Amino acid sequence: MTALSVNLNKIALIRNSRTIGIPSVVKAGATCIEAGAYGLTVHPRPDERHIRRHDVYDLAELLKDHPTIEFNIEGNPLEAGFMEIVRDVKPNQVTLVPDDPNQFTSDHGWDIAKHGDTLVPIIKDIQDLGARVSLFMDPDPEQIRLIPTLGVMEGPTEMRIELYTEPYATASREGTQDELETQHTSYAVAAKVAKDCGLGINAGHDLNLENLPQFLRIPNILEVSIGHALTADALMMGLGPAVKAYLEVISQANGISKVNQ
Numbered sequence: 053m054t055a056l057s058v059n060l061n062k063i064a065l066i067r068n069s070r071t072i073g074i075p076s077v078v079k080a081g082a083t084c085i086e087a088g089a090y091g092l093t094v095h096p097r098p099d100e101r102h103i104r105r106h107d108v109y110d111l112a113e114l115l116k117d118h119p120t121i122e123f124n125i126e127g128n129p130l131e132a133g134f135m136e137i138v139r140d141v142k143p144n145q146v147t148l149v150p151d152d153p154n155q156f157t158s159d160h161g162w163d164i165a166k167h168g169d170t171l172v173p174i175i176k177d178i179q180d181l182g183a184r185v186s187l188f189m190d191p192d193p194e195q196i197r198l199i200p201t202l203g204v205m206e207g208p209t210e211m212r213i214e215l216y217t218e219p220y221a222t223a224s225r226e227g228t229q230d231e232l233e234t235q236h237t238s239y240a241v242a243a244k245v246a247k248d249c250g251l252g253i254n255a256g257h258d259l260n261l262e263n264l265p266q267f268l269r270i271p272n273i274l275e276v277s278i279g280h281a282l283t284a285d286a287l288m289m290g291l292g293p294a295v296k297a298y299l300e301v302i303s304q305a306n307g308i309s310k311v312n313q
């Protein structure tokens with residue numbers, strides 16, 4: 053069953069637009085847990101435009117009362133302060149994302165050929181903390197095939213990739229049927245290559261209630277992390293009902309994908 057990790061970035065973004073602390077990121081996290089989310093995701097960016105450093109520690113405190121709920125922290129490990137937060141919090145998963153500090157949003161995966169050697173000691177440090185490492189990747193088989201050559205597959209924790217799904221989501225929203233099928237096929241091929249390399253497969257960015265069913269026909273997607281669209285849906289239906297709506301779509305899609313596996 054594909055796990056749903058709810059990204060709380062946009063709750064924090066709304067919270068930051070006033071100085072009175074609402075909506076509470078911690079209360080939103082608790083609501084997601086109550087609704088059945090498998091995990092919580094945060095992306096503390098250097099400019100703290102949404103998730104602030106204290107949010108990460110506050111959520112870590114909440115999750116001490118919920119030991120089965122996974123905590124996924126995303127970010128660029130080469131940015132100052134990120135690894136300090138990871139070492140302090142020791143999350144279940146760390147998703148490494150090659151974002152520049154002033155990027156509007158995440159919009160590309162790692163170039164393993166160029167940065168793989170730099171990532172190796174970072175990956176090993178994170179694995180030594182007991183956390184799973186997920187590398188944010190474009191659906192590029194050649195790049196994905198380079199990951200096992202880094203010597204990080206034999207560590208104490210599972211190695212995963214997170215497929216950056218914005219191109220698929222954009223094709224689903226505004227592309228032709230051929231463009232959508234082409235994108236979907238590229239992700240299916242990338243997922244197969246990752247599976248054959250022994251990598252676990254996560255996915256995220258611009259996934260929503262409309263584009264998830266088709267995407268999850270790709271087998272072996274272990275986790276989707278969703279925040280922007282889920283928060284928009286929550287403004288209309290409530291956060292708890294929105295989480296439940298995503299869980300329902302995922303469980304139905306998984307039922308379909310089981311047939312294809």
Ligand SMILES: CC(=O)[C@@H](O)[C@H](O)COP(=O)(O)O
Pocket residue numbers: 059061062094095126149156157158188256257277279
């Ligand atoms: C890595 C990724 O695709 C998202 O998790 C990212 O956190 C989105 O960042 P913003 O919420 O700042 O757009």
Ligand SMILES: NCC(=O)COP(=O)(O)O
Pocket residue numbers: 059093126214255256257258259277278279280281282
């Ligand atoms: N890794 C993707 C994520 O956490 C949320 O992305 P989005 O749903 O906000 O686009």
